[in-house]
């Protein structure tokens with residue numbers, strides 16, 4: 001029996017992501033949590049004649065605890081999205097507290113769940129999540145994932161366009177680092193099967209992967225950020241993880257993880273000098289089974305991108321860690 005939870009289920013990402021999970025034969029129970037409309041979304045989805053038993057929860061009557069109880073996988077797209085002119089870090093003041101609160105509940109009632117954090121700024125919300133789980137004594141780095149899959153999905157799409165490939169999903173394009181602007185590092189030298197990016201297209205392609213999110217924010221013109229492509233990406237990661245947990249082999253997807261807690265991660269941590277970093281992760285019954293070191297063969301141009309990414313990540317990570325460990329604000 002697999003119980004999946006979506007926290008933020010009524011939102012732009014939450015609804016299509018919940019639909020995809022409802023359609024999945026890998027999910028037996030689907031609990032939808034949000035501060036608004038989750039019973040409505042659940043009632044709607046529950047009429048679909050697929051396997052998963054679906055229910056919706058609101059904050060009243062300890063709804064978060066009831067929704068999260070004994071979950072196997074909790075996906076978190078709760079929080080506000082960007083508007084034009086904002087960075088992901090501008091979302092910190094609101095989303096940090098939302099994620100912290102949800103992780104506290106998860107730690108209490110579903111301490112062994114796989115947790116997939118989508119809420120931005122991912123570079124900081126994942127460190128916040130790790131710190132909360134550590135404080136509650138239930139942190140297992142192999143079970144906490146920052147979802148960076150949308151960067152990989154974009155890289156596949158944009159590279160296929162440039163390279164004239166008809167099926168982007170046949171390409172594996174490693175994207176490492178973090179999930180915002182220049183912390184996103186596509187490794188075009190390691191595309192498999194190999195693709196050569198023409199020199200005059202390289203910079204624009206890197207930029208498009210790094211700032212693909214802004215493209216959508218601009219096009220939506222004040223009505224939010226990527227939702228449908230994100231629901232696809234979040235589902236793709238969740239599905240791979242659930243398949244790997246059931247024993248499927250060879251499933252690898254980059255994710256933003258706490259490197260020192262993942263087999264193979266410590267060596268990468270020593271090279272990059274930050275604890276949280278996205279690299280291709282081999283998934284298995286315990287979650288993140290192995291962090292793949294893809295730094296050995298990077299080009300000079302990629303090294304420059306990496307240096308900029310690490311500089312940005314340092315600030316994002318320490319901001320999250322500091323927030324998570326700050327004493328509760330005094331009430332006046």
Ligand SMILES: NC(=O)c1ccc[n+]([C@@H]2O[C@H](COP(=O)([O-])OP(=O)(O)OC[C@H]3O[C@@H](n4cnc5c(N)ncnc54)[C@H](O)[C@@H]3O)[C@@H](O)[C@H]2O)c1
Pocket residue numbers: 007008009010011012013014033034035036077078079080081082091095098101102117118119120121122147148149150151179224225226227230
């Ligand atoms: N990781 C990524 O690649 C990626 C991609 C796209 C968007 N995002 C992020 O995902 C988040 C959600 O985006 P969206 O477009 O779905 O936003 P949205 O505003 O459409 O939906 C967010 C939902 O969260 C709910 N919510 C707010 N506080 C909550 C709480 N305490 N508990 C439960 N639910 C709560 C809201 O009611 C709303 O339904 C944003 O922070 C956005 O930046 C991340």
Ligand SMILES: O=C(O)C[C@H](O)C(=O)O
Pocket residue numbers: 081082088120150212213214216217225226
């Ligand atoms: O761009 C955003 O703010 C949302 C998301 O992180 C994205 O990459 O689309």
